Amino acid sequence: MRRLMTSxxxxxxxxxxxxxxxSAAAQEPEGAARQDSMKGVAPKxxxxxxxxxxxxxxxxxxxxxxxxxxxxxxLENHRIPSVSFDLVLPASPLxxxxxxxxVANATATMLTEGTATRNSRQIAEALSSxxxxxxxxxxxxxxxxxxxxxxxxxxxxxxxxxxxDVLLTPAFPQDExxxxxxxTLASLEQQRSQPAFxxxxxxFRVLYPADVRSxxxxxxxxxxxxxxxxxxxxxxxxxxxGGAVLGVTGDVTPEAIVAKLEKHLSAWQxxxxxxxxxxxxxxxxxxxxxxxxxxxxxQSYLVLANRAIDRLSPxxxxxxxxxxxLGQGPAARLFRNIREDKGFTYGVGSSFLALKYLNHFTxxxxxxxxxxxxALDEFLNEFRSIRDKPVPKDELENAKRxxxxxxxxxxxxxNTVLGQILxxxxxxxxxxxxxTYPEKIMAVTAADVERVARKxxxxxxxxxxxxxxxxKIRDLLRKYGPVEEYDTEGRRANPVR
Amino acid sequence: MKKAASVAVLALLLLxxxxxxxxxxxxxxxxxxxxxxxxxxxxxxxHYAPVFSIAVTxxxxxxxxxxxxxxxxxxxxxxxxKGSERVGPGEHFFLIYNNGGNMNGSTNPDRTNYYETLPxxxxxxxxxxxSDRMRSLAITKENLDNQRNxxxxxxxxxxxxxxxxxxxxxxxxxxxxNFAYKHSTIGSMADLNAAxxxxxKAFFKTYYAPNNAVLTLxxxxxTADTLARVKKYFGDIxxxxxxxxxxxxxxxxxxxxRARLEDKLARLTRMDIAYKIPPGNTADSRALSMLGGILxxxxxxxGRFAPDQRxxxxxxxPGGVGNSxxxxxxxxxxxxxxxxxxxxxxxxxxxxxFRITAVVRxxxxxxxxxxxxxxxxxxxxxxxxxxxxxxRARSGVRRRQVQTREGSLGLAMQLGIDAVYFDDPGRINTETEKRLAVTAADMRRVAQKYxxxxxxxxxxxxxxxxxxxxxxxx
Numbered sequence: 001m002r003r004l005m006t007s008x009x010x011x012x013x014x015x016x017x018x019x020x021x022x023s024a025a026a027q028e029p030e031g032a033a034r035q036d037s038m039k040g041v042a043p044k045x046x047x048x049x050x051x052x053x054x055x056x057x058x059x060x061x062x063x064x065x066x067x068x069x070x071x072x073x074x075l076e077n078h079r080i081p082s083v084s085f086d087l088v089l090p091a092s093p094l095x096x097x098x099x100x101x102x103v104a105n106a107t108a109t110m111l112t113e114g115t116a117t118r119n120s121r122q123i124a125e126a127l128s129s130x131x132x133x134x135x136x137x138x139x140x141x142x143x144x145x146x147x148x149x150x151x152x153x154x155x156x157x158x159x160x161x162x163x164x165d166v167l168l169t170p171a172f173p174q175d176e177x178x179x180x181x182x183x184t185l186a187s188l189e190q191q192r193s194q195p196a197f198x199x200x201x202x203x204f205r206v207l208y209p210a211d212v213r214s215x216x217x218x219x220x221x222x223x224x225x226x227x228x229x230x231x232x233x234x235x236x237x238x239x240x241x242g243g244a245v246l247g248v249t250g251d252v253t254p255e256a257i258v259a260k261l262e263k264h265l266s267a268w269q270x271x272x273x274x275x276x277x278x279x280x281x282x283x284x285x286x287x288x289x290x291x292x293x294x295x296x297x298x299q300s301y302l303v304l305a306n307r308a309i310d311r312l313s314p315x316x317x318x319x320x321x322x323x324x325x326l327g328q329g330p331a332a333r334l335f336r337n338i339r340e341d342k343g344f345t346y347g348v349g350s351s352f353l354a355l356k357y358l359n360h361f362t363x364x365x366x367x368x369x370x371x372x373x374x375a376l377d378e379f380l381n382e383f384r385s386i387r388d389k390p391v392p393k394d395e396l397e398n399a400k401r402x403x404x405x406x407x408x409x410x411x412x413x414x415n416t417v418l419g420q421i422l423x424x425x426x427x428x429x430x431x432x433x434x435x436t437y438p439e440k441i442m443a444v445t446a447a448d449v450e451r452v453a454r455k456x457x458x459x460x461x462x463x464x465x466x467x468x469x470x471x472k473i474r475d476l477l478r479k480y481g482p483v484e485e486y487d488t489e490g491r492r493a494n495p496v497r
Numbered sequence: 498m499k500k501a502a503s504v505a506v507l508a509l510l511l512l513x514x515x516x517x518x519x520x521x522x523x524x525x526x527x528x529x530x531x532x533x534x535x536x537x538x539x540x541x542x543x544h545y546a547p548v549f550s551i552a553v554t555x556x557x558x559x560x561x562x563x564x565x566x567x568x569x570x571x572x573x574x575x576x577x578x579k580g581s582e583r584v585g586p587g588e589h590f591f592l593i594y595n596n597g598g599n600m601n602g603s604t605n606p607d608r609t610n611y612y613e614t615l616p617x618x619x620x621x622x623x624x625x626x627x628s629d630r631m632r633s634l635a636i637t638k639e640n641l642d643n644q645r646n647x648x649x650x651x652x653x654x655x656x657x658x659x660x661x662x663x664x665x666x667x668x669x670x671x672x673x674x675n676f677a678y679k680h681s682t683i684g685s686m687a688d689l690n691a692a693x694x695x696x697x698k699a700f701f702k703t704y705y706a707p708n709n710a711v712l713t714l715x716x717x718x719x720t721a722d723t724l725a726r727v728k729k730y731f732g733d734i735x736x737x738x739x740x741x742x743x744x745x746x747x748x749x750x751x752x753x754x755r756a757r758l759e760d761k762l763a764r765l766t767r768m769d770i771a772y773k774i775p776p777g778n779t780a781d782s783r784a785l786s787m788l789g790g791i792l793x794x795x796x797x798x799x800g801r802f803a804p805d806q807r808x809x810x811x812x813x814x815p816g817g818v819g820n821s822x823x824x825x826x827x828x829x830x831x832x833x834x835x836x837x838x839x840x841x842x843x844x845x846x847x848x849x850x851f852r853i854t855a856v857v858r859x860x861x862x863x864x865x866x867x868x869x870x871x872x873x874x875x876x877x878x879x880x881x882x883x884x885x886x887x888x889r890a891r892s893g894v895r896r897r898q899v900q901t902r903e904g905s906l907g908l909a910m911q912l913g914i915d916a917v918y919f920d921d922p923g924r925i926n927t928e929t930e931k932r933l934a935v936t937a938a939d940m941r942r943v944a945q946k947y948x949x950x951x952x953x954x955x956x957x958x959x960x961x962x963x964x965x966x967x968x969x970x971x
Contacts, residue, residue, distance in 0.1 A: 041587030042580070047625050049596060054547055054616035079545055080899050081522060120830065124821040129885070131892030152896060179830060186765070186836045186858045193660040193764045296761040299650070299658040331594035340587050343646025346654050366654050398595040405597020408616040411546040412904050 038395075040336030053401055056408045058434040061247070061421055062254040066262055068269050070241035073421060074257055075249040077414050083250030083257075084150035084415055085163070088422055091238030093140045094212050094276045094357060100226060102218025106180060107231045107239075108136040108145055113176035116169040120176055126162050130155040134163065140213060141355040142426055143275050145238075153251040157260065164264040167239065172231050181223045188217060192488055195301035195366065195467040198292045201490055202465050206290060207307055207360050211278055242271025247422045249414045280359045283307045287462050287481040293470030294488055300372040300468030301364070304379055306458035308361040311354045311427045317440040318448040319352050319456060324399035325449065326350055326386050326457070327363055331402065333382050338365060344375045352456075356427060361456055369469055373476045376464070386453045390446045404438045522899060524926040527912060528720055534736045535708025538727050539912050539922050541715040543905065549716030550905040551623045552612040553631070554913035556711075557704035559606040559684075560677035560743055560847065568648065568684015569692055571604040573700050575644035577611060578602070582633035586640065589626050596622060599906075604682055607846045608917050614906050617717040620726060627712070628730035631705060636697045645689055652683045660763040664958045668850075671754045671954045672771055675747050678847055706737035713913040713922075716905035745847035747773070754954045759961040765836065766857040768866055769956045774851050774947045777844035778919045783932055784939040785851055785947060786842040790893055791886045791940070792877060793840020793853060794822040821889060823873050824853070834861045834869055846918050851947065863957045878944040881937040891933050898929040 061073035093104045112134065113120040127134055132151035139146065147167070151159040191197040205214045218226075248257055283306040309315050327334040327350025338348045350363035363383075367375040391399075410416045424433050466477060470485065477483050485493045527541040559570050580586040593600040593613050600613035615623050656662035666681045673679040703709075712731065714723055750773055775781045820826075828835045838855040857866050882890075901907060908925075915924040 041591045042585040043588045043591060044583055044585040046583040047588070047592055048621040049592065050618040050622065052618050054597070054618050056547060080902050082899050121821065121826060125885070125889065128821045128889040129892055131896035152899060179833065182833055183829070183836065189859060190765050190836055190856060193762055195658065297658055299653045329594045330590040336587060339647055340643070343643050344650070346647055346651040366650070366658070368650060368653060402595045402597055405616050408547050408597065409599065409614055412548055
């Protein structure tokens with residue numbers, strides 16, 4: 001068993017001194033601001049805390065290229081007798097033909113609904129007989145489709161044969177396509193009962209109004225129009241080895257797995273079409289509230305958002321630190337204030353969706369209808385505070401230490417490690433990115449945090465999506481900006497005055 | 498004759514073992530120690546990643562609650578994060594997260610657990626935090642009111658503001674006569690409002706004693722050193738009188754029970770069927786769990802979803818695509834009668850439920866769906882499952898055994914749960930073989946015995962006012 005390399009290098013004190021020197025200018029006497037930022041927690045500081053930050057090194061994969069052009073990254077790991085694959089294909093709903101949302105999803109699903117030699121049921125039975133899993137998921141934000149498969153290593157050959165069958169010789173049977181359409185239509189109906197689905201649908205229309213990113217799901221109309229030929233063409237254009245990356249981790253050696261892949265995938269040829277070019281626009285300038293009226297709701301689902309940064313932004317490390325202070329996890333301000341201090345909610349947080357094609361910041365929570373207004377006020381208080389007041393030194397250092405030290409936890413799961421490595425490839429980041437990431441985080445200053453908060457945490461230009469009982473919250477929302485109302489079908493509604 | 502038969506049996510047994518041998522992985526090694534104050538300490542050393550997890554599993558859950566105080570065990574769980582003698586309110590999660598860790602707590606009918614994963618150099622921090630709250634929880638009216646709010650929001654989020662939220666509670670109410678499992682873990686709003694500081698104090702003294710808990714540590718640790726530290730932090734917490742035993746007896750159900758609910762938030766009809774079955778870790782529940790996989794894709798050892806809380810997504814299967822189960826193939830694909838369907842068993846300490854849940858497609862009726870489900874249930878009662886189905890079920894068991902080894906948190910939690918539920922932390926090393934030994938005849942026998950009409954509970958949850966059909970017609 002290979003033990004992961006670890007080192008308890010940089011003593012926290014040294015790192016703090018370093019970072020402290022950078023941020024000293026931005027510090028203010030710890031008075032009112034500090035009290036403000038410690039809502040919901042009253043530390044006694046008696047616990048024994050190790051002052052070292054455990055620094056870990058991410059394992060590096062072995063890279064190979066198959067004869068058909070497929071790049072293969074192998075992360076050898078003999079801890080348990082299993083093997084996992086993650087094939088990253090440059091195809092996603094962003095490649096859907098205009099007016100036909102659902103083609104990427106249908107293509108992905110239909111791959112396992114029939115091949116030249118197996119029908120849907122036989123594929124399902126073969127997978128469970130191998131104790132294997134296989135999922136094919138198109139993801140708009142990253143612009144890729146992930147084909148993920150895993151099994152016990154003793155079944156590796158059979159799984160590869162099955163996956164090759166699915167990938168290389170799909171049949172796209174017409175009857176299965178019709179079944180998929182009917183099933184999807186029914187589950188769309190069911191999803192419309194969920195606040196998060198309704199909120200997300202509106203959010204993407206607001207943040208990415210001009211292009212394919214505004215559509216989060218197939219529509220009843222597109223499901224009607226969508227034909228088998230659309231899937232065949234999508235498959236031919238986008239499911240190709242050239243331009244794709246295959247990550248492998250588990251109880252295999254690079255030599256052995258490459259030989260097996262050559263054997264099973266040699267007939268797979270060609271290069272995928274280019275990924276789309278979509279603009280990453282700056283934040284929306286005008287404040288606006290979008291109410292989705294869901295009668296009989298007992299909670300309001302609140303999302304406060306605007307466009308912010310993509311994954312390659314130089315502000316990325318500073319935004320991660322800022323968000324750790326503001327809204328990531330229970331130690332952050334939003335949770336301590338809105339849940340622990342006020343008791344308005346069960347959960348609250350904020351995050352940056354900083355991907356290749358999505359670049360927005362959101363803060364969200366579900367709160368009881370009666371405190372919809374007070375909860376919005378507290379979000380605004382926290383946004384104002386992080387934008388206008390320097391982050392106290394100890395809070396900043398806590399956030400940075402949390403981000404760096406948490407890295408060790410990801411090493412427990414090989415698939416997580418593989419995902420982090422593949423993410424570098426998807427975004428074109430250097431191979432040593434994760435090795436230098438802790439230094440980038442530790443170098444973030446209070447001034448950096450304030451700067452990125454002002455730039456990316458929305459305030460005068462807030463976009464707010466609220467899913468809740470319109471009759472109870474419609475009037476109070478007007479206090480926060482102009483309100484545009486929709487029903488649960490996604491149709492513009494004329495509010496009852 | 499007798500000898501020949503036994504040789505044949507032996508040969509058959511060998512064949513079976515070859516066909517379904519457990520994966521070639523070493524058993525989980527752990528130490529199992531009891532401190533003088535009764536705290537059971539289990540340590541599983543594994544130096545794979547520079548990380549360890551702690552799980553403290555208390556032998557108390559919603560089943561220990563009394564009428565008028567439903568939801569109390571879970572409300573109490575929230576109080577455990579509001580400070581103790583040497584830890585301020587909220588400081589627990591503040592310290593864990595700020596030092597790179599993750600943590601949480603969870604409550605189900607059968608137990609309450611608290612857990613954290615930390616970088617390996619923070620062992621003292623984790624032990625200090627868990628021991629201080631076991632010794633000296635800060636119980637105040639202010640903390641109670643504050644967390645009462647958070648818990649009531651949790652109820653709204655999971656029950657009152659979602660489609661089918663009331664269905665799970667109705668199922669428990671109908672299925673059980675004994676109060677222990679008759680109510681939900683989240684509890685009623687009225688009972689949550691009624692909880693007092695005195696309740697919290699008494700509950701803490703009775704149930705949060707070292708002799709009523711199991712402390713499990715797994716990961717990058719040195720066993721001897723860890724045990725020494727555990728003694729230092731936990732050794733002086735006083736033992737308490739053992740909690741009162743829970744009466745889990747449940748009368749035999751003699752006739753089918755039915756209910757129809759109207760749900761203002763639902764858009765499609767859902768139907769829930771449950772059959773009453775024996776407790777977990779018994780030969781019968783094991784066979785029913787394997788059968789659940791064959792029938793509806795669910796079940797399986799280590800299935801930790803509580804009978805009242807988690808909704809499994811139907812049609813899932815373990816791997817996203819490829820659901821080969823009978824109900825999925827028949828009702829989702831062939832008949833196109835449901836959006837999703839699931840059948841399976843959650844492992845419980847007391848009498849369990851074999852559940853089937855299906856969301857009915859627009860244009861189909863719950864009566865049609867119910868009849869189709871019974872056709873499939875009758876098949877498994879009257880005919881043996883096929884060899885191929887048995888083999889697939891066994892592959893799933895073997896796969897899951899390997900999966901439980903990844904991650905120190907899952908391991909710590911499983912060891913703690915098996916110790917508290919069944920007094921058998923070593924079950925992680927023995928359960929796989931027991932499951933692999935389940936035969937088609939076993940499954941047919943338990944199907945005959947438990948999946949009988951008089952032993953079932955059926956609930957239809959209908960969209961109030963016609964739901965989707967009405968909306969579409971507007």
